[in-house]
Amino acid sequence: MTALRAALIGAPNSGKSSLFNTLTGSHQKVANYPGVTVERRSGIVTTEAGHDVMLIDLPGIYSLNDRSLDEKVSREIITGSHESEAQPEVLICVVNASNIRVHLRLVLELKTLGLPIIVALNMHDLATRDGIEIDTARLSQELDLPVITTIAVRKSGISRLKEFLDRDASAYSKSTSHLSDTSTRALQKEAGRITKLVQIAEGGQHKMTRMLDKIVLHPVLGPILFFAMLFFMFQAVFSWAEGPMDMVESAFAALGELVATYIPEGIFRSFIQDGLIAGVGSVLVFLPQIIILFFFILILEASGYMARAAFLMDKLMAKVGLNGRAFIPLLSSFACAIPGIMATRTIANHRDRITTIMIAPLMTCSARLPVYTLLISAFIPNITVMGFFGLQGVVFFSLYMAGIVSAIIVAAVMKATITKGTLQPFLMELPKYQLPRMSHILLGLWQRVRAFLRRAGTIILYAAIALWALTLYPNAPKDAPEADIYYSFAGMIGRALQHIFAPLGFNWEISIALVPGMAAREVAISALGTVYSLQGNEDQVATSLATVLQSAWPLSTALAFLAWFVYAPQCLATLATTRRETNSWGWTAFMTGYLFGLAYLIAFIVNVTSKALMA
Amino acid sequence: MTKYLSDLKIGETSTVLGFDTSRVDDQEFATDLEDRLLEIGFEEGLDVEILHQGPIGGDPIAVKIGTMTVALRKMEAAAIILGDGQ
Numbered sequence: 001m002t003a004l005r006a007a008l009i010g011a012p013n014s015g016k017s018s019l020f021n022t023l024t025g026s027h028q029k030v031a032n033y034p035g036v037t038v039e040r041r042s043g044i045v046t047t048e049a050g051h052d053v054m055l056i057d058l059p060g061i062y063s064l065n066d067r068s069l070d071e072k073v074s075r076e077i078i079t080g081s082h083e084s085e086a087q088p089e090v091l092i093c094v095v096n097a098s099n100i101r102v103h104l105r106l107v108l109e110l111k112t113l114g115l116p117i118i119v120a121l122n123m124h125d126l127a128t129r130d131g132i133e134i135d136t137a138r139l140s141q142e143l144d145l146p147v148i149t150t151i152a153v154r155k156s157g158i159s160r161l162k163e164f165l166d167r168d169a170s171a172y173s174k175s176t177s178h179l180s181d182t183s184t185r186a187l188q189k190e191a192g193r194i195t196k197l198v199q200i201a202e203g204g205q206h207k208m209t210r211m212l213d214k215i216v217l218h219p220v221l222g223p224i225l226f227f228a229m230l231f232f233m234f235q236a237v238f239s240w241a242e243g244p245m246d247m248v249e250s251a252f253a254a255l256g257e258l259v260a261t262y263i264p265e266g267i268f269r270s271f272i273q274d275g276l277i278a279g280v281g282s283v284l285v286f287l288p289q290i291i292i293l294f295f296f297i298l299i300l301e302a303s304g305y306m307a308r309a310a311f312l313m314d315k316l317m318a319k320v321g322l323n324g325r326a327f328i329p330l331l332s333s334f335a336c337a338i339p340g341i342m343a344t345r346t347i348a349n350h351r352d353r354i355t356t357i358m359i360a361p362l363m364t365c366s367a368r369l370p371v372y373t374l375l376i377s378a379f380i381p382n383i384t385v386m387g388f389f390g391l392q393g394v395v396f397f398s399l400y401m402a403g404i405v406s407a408i409i410v411a412a413v414m415k416a417t418i419t420k421g422t423l424q425p426f427l428m429e430l431p432k433y434q435l436p437r438m439s440h441i442l443l444g445l446w447q448r449v450r451a452f453l454r455r456a457g458t459i460i461l462y463a464a465i466a467l468w469a470l471t472l473y474p475n476a477p478k479d480a481p482e483a484d485i486y487y488s489f490a491g492m493i494g495r496a497l498q499h500i501f502a503p504l505g506f507n508w509e510i511s512i513a514l515v516p517g518m519a520a521r522e523v524a525i526s527a528l529g530t531v532y533s534l535q536g537n538e539d540q541v542a543t544s545l546a547t548v549l550q551s552a553w554p555l556s557t558a559l560a561f562l563a564w565f566v567y568a569p570q571c572l573a574t575l576a577t578t579r580r581e582t583n584s585w586g587w588t589a590f591m592t593g594y595l596f597g598l599a600y601l602i603a604f605i606v607n608v609t610s611k612a613l614m615a
Numbered sequence: 616m617t618k619y620l621s622d623l624k625i626g627e628t629s630t631v632l633g634f635d636t637s638r639v640d641d642q643e644f645a646t647d648l649e650d651r652l653l654e655i656g657f658e659e660g661l662d663v664e665i666l667h668q669g670p671i672g673g674d675p676i677a678v679k680i681g682t683m684t685v686a687l688r689k690m691e692a693a694a695i696i697l698g699d700g701q
Contacts, residue, residue: 062654067647099683102656184653192658210666213684217667217677311686315671318688324675425648425691426675427655430684 004053004169005086006045009078009110010094011103012060013431015122019094019150020057021440022158030447039342040085047166048159056088062102063184064109069345079113089169090116092161097123097132097149098206098432100199104191105184107143112182116172118164119147120157133200142194145175206432209304213430216308226312233296234400235393237289237369244288252281271468279464279526280457289373290366290452291445294335298444302436306331307428314426320408321415323347323424326356330407333363334400335448337574341581351419355411357581358591361574362407364400364566367521371565372399374525378546379558402566406598463523467516471531490515490531504564504600505557505607514570521570556614560607567599620663620678620692628664631657631680632698639694648694656680657695 010016020028024043041057058077059070066072073082080087093110095103100121110117121136140147148164150157179190215221256277263269300306306328314324326347333340340360347353364372380392470490477487486495486508494512501511509531517524525545532548549558569575569592579588619638623629634652636645657663657680666684667677675688 063650065650065654099656099681101658101681102654102683105654184650188653188658209684213667213677219668219670219673223670307686311667311675311677312670314675314686314688315669318674324686425644425651426686426688427651427691428686429655430677430686 003044003051004090004165004167005088006053006055006090006092006165007078007088008055008057008092008094009074009106010060011062011096011099011106013099013429014060014094014096014103016060016094017057018437018440019120019122020055021437021443023161024055026443026446028443045162045165047162049166051166053165055092056085061106063106065184068347078110078115088115090118090165090172092118092120094120094122097121097134100134101191101195104143104194105187107145108177108179108187108190109182111143111145111175111177112179114174114176117145117175118161119143119145120161121147121149123149123151123157131201135198135200139194139198142197209432212433213308216305217311222308222312226309231397233293234397235390236296237292239390239393240292241288245285248281248285248287252277252284255281270472271465275465275468276461278529279468280461284453285370287449287452289369290335291449293366293369294445294448295441297332297335298441299436300331302434302441304431304433307430310428311430316408318426320412321352321419322355322411323352324426325428326352329356330360330363333360333365336365336367337361337363337571338577341574341577344581347424349421349424351415351421352424354582354587355414355419357578358414358587358594359407359411361569361571361591361595362403362410362567364403365521365571367571368565370522370525372396372562374546375549375558375562378549379553379555399562399566402563406567410594463516463520464526467523467527471512494531503607504603505554505560505611506564507553507557509552510557510561514568517570518572520573521565524565524570554611556607556610559610560603563606564599564603567595567602569595569599618697620695620697621676621689623663623665623692623697625665625668628662629697630699631659631661631663631695633659633696634694635696636694639690645694648691652691652695655685656683657685663695663697 008016008020020041020043023045027046028041028043030039030041039059043055043057045053045055047053056077058074061071061074064075064079066075076082077085078088078091091110093107095107107117107119119139121134121139123132136147136149146164148157148161150161179186216225256273259269259272259277263272300309309331310324310327312324313327317324317326326344329340329343329347331340332343337360340363341357344353344356344360347356376392376395380395383391385391385394467490470493471488473488475487490512491508493515494508494510497511497514498506498508501514506514509528512531513524513527516527528549529545532545532552553561575588575592578591579585582588618629619635620629620631634649634657636648639645639648661681662679664679665676666679669675673689675686676692677684677686678692
């Protein structure tokens with residue numbers, strides 16, 4: 001028998017993704033639907049009998065009225081009108097036991113499609129403690145559909161669900177709707193009727209959620225907690241990663257030495273040592289920071305806090321014409337603008353979405369961490385200010401704030417001019433808090449790490465090799481007064497760009513590093529490494545880049561370089577994603593143009609003022 | 616005098632009586648609002664309670680409806696008509 005095609009469908013906060021993770025474990029693939037960047041999550045479920053089932057996790061929907069791209073993809077797939085994804089043979093509709101009234105309406109609406117449906121009644125781990133009790137036999141009878149209770153922490157429901165999936169597509173009976181009126185109101189009425197019949201005990205509100213929300217959503221304590229948490233997060237990224245980063249660094253250094261022992265001196269060794277190992281190593285060293293940041297973001301998402309953050313931030317976002325929901329994509333952009341831009345698809349309004357996409361790159365992404373880390377550790381003294389804050393951490397925090405404040409200003413200007421339009425509803429469910437499941441967090445973390453490593457293995461690797469070649473050829477003339485790189489292709493480009501960047505205090509070495517840095521921001525660091533380590537003698541190569549920069553750059557240049565990185569759109573992948581998401585070269589050009597313009601302007605101001613202050 | 620969800624103070628409870636999206640100034644915004652409110656779980660006859668207010672200007676608000684908590688702006692809450700129900 002061919003693999004059964006099943007799809008998970010459900011309202012937001014029904015526990016659908018958690019069930020998907022439990023069912024498929026690590027056998028899942030995250031990709032995109034062609035044309036649109038709605039995430040396509042699919043996986044293989046192996047039944048007890050050893051059969052494979054193809055399971056796709058569809059974006060959450062409240063109804064078949066699609067307002068956002070996400071919902072459109074879900075609707076097209078389940079109605080069989082999607083151009084590339086085949087219609088699933090079975091729908092598993094997830095219903096959260098604590099909110100069956102709302103979730104049953106979706107089940108009733110799905111029944112009108114006539115596909116076989118299995119209802120997975122998802123009991124929150126604490127549902128029974130909250131006093132929720134549901135007559136599942138009656139529910140199954142009323143819906144005329146099989147109902148299986150699943151409890152994420154217990155295996156029993158999961159294996160029953162797998163048992164149900166262990167049959168041929170033709171063995172399922174199609175669902176039929178007996179309702180003549182399928183308007184939202186009529187479906188709701190029917191859902192309400194069934195709810196009354198099957199709900200033995202409605203249960204109180206989740207006590208823990210109520211208690212936590214008293215603090216988390218408190219008008220004074222809430223925002224304080226929110227900003228304290230952000231601050232702690234970024235301090236942690238900076239300090240916890242220190243040890244592991246040293247380890248990665250020494251591992252690559254050892255690898256370089258090993259190569260030197262076994263490969264004879266010459267072009268090949270130079271390629272392996274200076275091109276490959278140095279290039280990739282200088283980027284991989286930031287893996288610990290990326291892991292820590294994503295770890296925090298995933299926990300905030302899984303615990304239910306993200307929606308509260310949107311609640312707290314909504315008024316602020318509304319002031320610039322955006323929606324609290326735009327806050328979540330923007331917060332994700334702190335890890336990487338690409339998933340952030342992709343996450344904007346949950347914003348139904350096109351103009352709001354465009355504005356959010358345009359400001360997403362201003363959120364300091366993890367690729368900027370290497371640049372910030374290097375320059376801060378080289379130029380900002382490691383002293384304590386105001387009692388217990390490290391000055392380095394404070395500068396780090398300020399760079400993040402600079403991005404956020406700029407984003408607010410840009411959004412306000414855009415919403416008042418080019419993306420002016422009607423307001424959008426905020427309307428959002430605040431899910432119950434739950435303890436994140438470590439296995440799911442680790443799974444999410446692994447997916448991100450893999451994406452980063454793939455980037456390190458492709459774009460960054462190619463850029464490192466290309467730069468290595470550019471810095472080596474053509475060879476310098478005999479008895480040249482300058483270092484070899486000065487005469488190379490990279491040197492020529494850098495010297496040409498130098499005239500443009502001179503007002504910012506950038507020297508030709510920086511100008512060179514910015515060229516391959518277009519591929520991805522962190523490449524600028526490995527480029528600087530190449531530029532500086534290739535010139536001068538062995539001793540200079542041996543000293544770390546930070547020490548080299550300390551003597552090579554004035555403080556004003558370092559600060560201007562940091563300011564440049566707050567704004568400059570130095571990431572082809574982000575621009576490519578923007579092109580795909582906005583489906584417009586115009587918006588992509590706008591983003592590129594305004595970011596470069598801002599970067600140049602702000603870096604210029606920083607350079608001039610810091611020079612004046614130090615004079 | 617008709618009472619709306621946007622008039623309710625923190626800690627107060629009431630019952631949803633109906634919807635009046637014509638109260639929203641922006642008509643483009645109002646067209647789909649009733650369906651959205653229904654879909655997320657606002658329904659005639661259900662009890663509502665204001666649980667929290669946003670830190671700035673008491674907006675948005677977090678409302679207990681049925682067993683869940685929904686966040687919405689006052690401007691959206693203004694379209695929900697309340698009554699004593701009993």
